[in-house]
Amino acid sequence: MSHTPSTATPETPEPEPGRHGPESAQEAAEAAEAPNGTPRTGLRGLLRRAVADTRPLALPAFRRTFLGQGAALVGVMLTSVAVPVQLYALTGSSLIVGLGGLVGLLPIVVFGLYGGAVADAVDRRRLYLGSCLLTWAVTLALLLQSVLEVRSPALILALVAVQSGGFAVSSSVRGAIVPLLVPAEQIPGANALLYTAGDLGQVLGPLLAGLLLSLPGGFSLAYGADALLFTAALYAALRLPPLPPAQGATGRPGLRSVLDGLRFLGGSPVLVMSFAVDIAAMVLAMPQALFPQAAAERFHGGVGPLYAAIAAGSLAAGLFSGWIGRVRRQGVALTLAVVVWAAAVAAAGFARSLWAAVALLVLAGAADLVSAVYRQTILQTYAPDRLRGRLQGVFTVVVSGGPRLGDLRAGTTAAVASLTVAWSGAALVCVVLVLGAALLVRPFWEYDARAAKPAPGAGA
Structure with a gap:
């Protein structure tokens, strides 16, 4: 796949994605090899390969996308954090607070799928910039209703x-843009960086919210x-290069194009299992x-x-994620990562010490x-570019909807059974189901990131 370089001034030309800029941690790792080409085994070499x-x-x-998104x-x-706190302050009702999460679920499902279809048919830079502007406008509207003391829960919802x-x-x-900005071999590293930025936001954001909400006019x-802060994301979107739809992409986004993406997904056991x-x-563990x-x-x-532990673990793993991109058997690696996730969650549910539970989380x-x-x-690497937006839309629905269903499952189970059963029982079921299913779906278990190609008929 060819990559379009970003907009640059004559004085500061931007390198093409296939070319390398200043020395990075990964390049330092490669430089940590002995003269005969074998990796150094010292602590310094190991650390350079791990970061x-x-x-x-x-x-x-x-880089702009990473900084803006962070x-x-x-x-x-x-x-x-501010929305549920304000809703509770206005109504004193946890039910209304719960509705704040519910009213956001349907738009995520509908616009995640349809937005992905549109992303495959139009310039992705323009669509991304437009959706960012909409999100920013809503934030300004939330600010305005607070300054004017409108006090309307319905408006907030x-x-x-x-x-x-x-x-x-x-x-x-x-998600569909990232593979167009970096070479294929750097996609795992790029995703690790973006997820690490997200985890850092999940740690810093609530802390800053707690500080601001304690002040007058919080x-x-x-x-x-x-x-x-969101203006950084707007600037990054504005500076993206033109990203026209891939050759062979549909020109009429709609239900048919969404169904085309779902049909491709249904015929791709590797992608089905990854979802x-x-x-x-998320649902079981x-x-x-x-x-x-x-x-x-x-x-x-x-x-x-307890709430901070999972994000803290993700952040730490992101800082030492240099090895992730060197794994070829990504189906096996994904399965084992989910098994470790569920097993650690199950063990935390049996813990009687707070700090033991936190460590496991x-x-x-x-x-x-x-x-x-x-x-x-x-x-991003298995799906063809002409369908990547639609499949990324399905990914958005799964990632956003799974934790909500998991909360519903956990709360319902805890209401009719013990805390340990609700916490650890379903997580142990997850270990068995995931491992068994992965072993049965051989294309997924044997998936090799360097050798595998999209399913037949995927197109270029």
């Missing part, structure tokens, strides 16, 4: 629904900070909805560390980062 692959950051278009995600977390639609489209497009401060293991991991009960009944406090978070990178990488 995150930073070669994609040498490409200006990806800043925007901190802001997104500010709003994701409506804005959340619109913002979820914009988020679904931008996520679908962004809601306005939180929404205003989100709007300010299936993610659904199993996501314990987050049980953290308040566990903190109250078992650990007598510590809800904060940190391990689970590290495995989750690895599985997320491989899921995204398999999709």
Whole structure:
């Protein structure tokens, strides 16, 4: 696949994605070889090979996308905390707070799928910029309603629904853009960097939200900070090169084009399994909805560390993700990562010490980062470019909807059974199901990232 270089000024030409810029951590790792070509076995050489692959950051278009997305995600977390707190402050009802998550689910499903179809038929840069502008406009509307003290839960819920639609489209497009900005061998490293930025946002955003919401006019401060931080993502989108649809792409996005993408997915066992293991991991082994009960009944406090543990583990794994791109058997690696995730979650559910549970959840978070990178990488490299937006839309729906279904499963199970059964029982079922299914689906288990090609009929 040819890559279009990003817009650049004459004084600062941007390197083509296939060319390397300044020395990176990954290049340093390669330089850590002995004269005979064998890798150094010393601690320094091992560390250089383990740290995150930073070669994609040498490409200006990806670097801007990475920095813009990292800043925007901190802001997104500010709003994701401020909205439920404001809804509860206005209504005193946890039911209304719960509706905030529910009203965002349907737009994610609809616009995730349709936005992916549109991304395959139009210039992806324009669609990404437009969806980012919509998301930014909603944040400004949330800021305005707070400054004017409108005090309308219905307005806030409506804005959340619109913002979820914009988020679904931008996520679908962004996933389809990354393979156009970096060479194929750097896609795992690029995804690891983006996921690490997301994990950092999940850690910093709530902390900053707690600080701002404790101040006078805290809601306005939180929404205003989100709007300010999001300008970095807008700038990155504006500076992207033109990204026209691939040759052979449909020119009429709609239900038929969505169904074309789903048909391709249905005929690709590698992609089906990559989605299936993610659904199993989130629905059967996501314990987050049980953290308040566990903190109250078992650990007598510590809800904060429980919520922070998974993101902290993912962040740590992202910083030492240099090895991920060197794994060829990505189906096996994805399966084992999900198994470690579910097993660690199950073990944490049996723990009677808060810090033992936190340590196990940190391990689970590290495995989750690895599985997320491989899921995204398999999709981006296996799917043809003309269908990548649609399949990325399905990915967005799965990733966004899975944890919500997991919360529903966990809460329902805890209401009729013990905390341990709700937490650990389903996670152990996940281990058995994922491992058994992966072994049965041989194309997925034997998937080799360097040798495998898209399914027949995929097109170029």
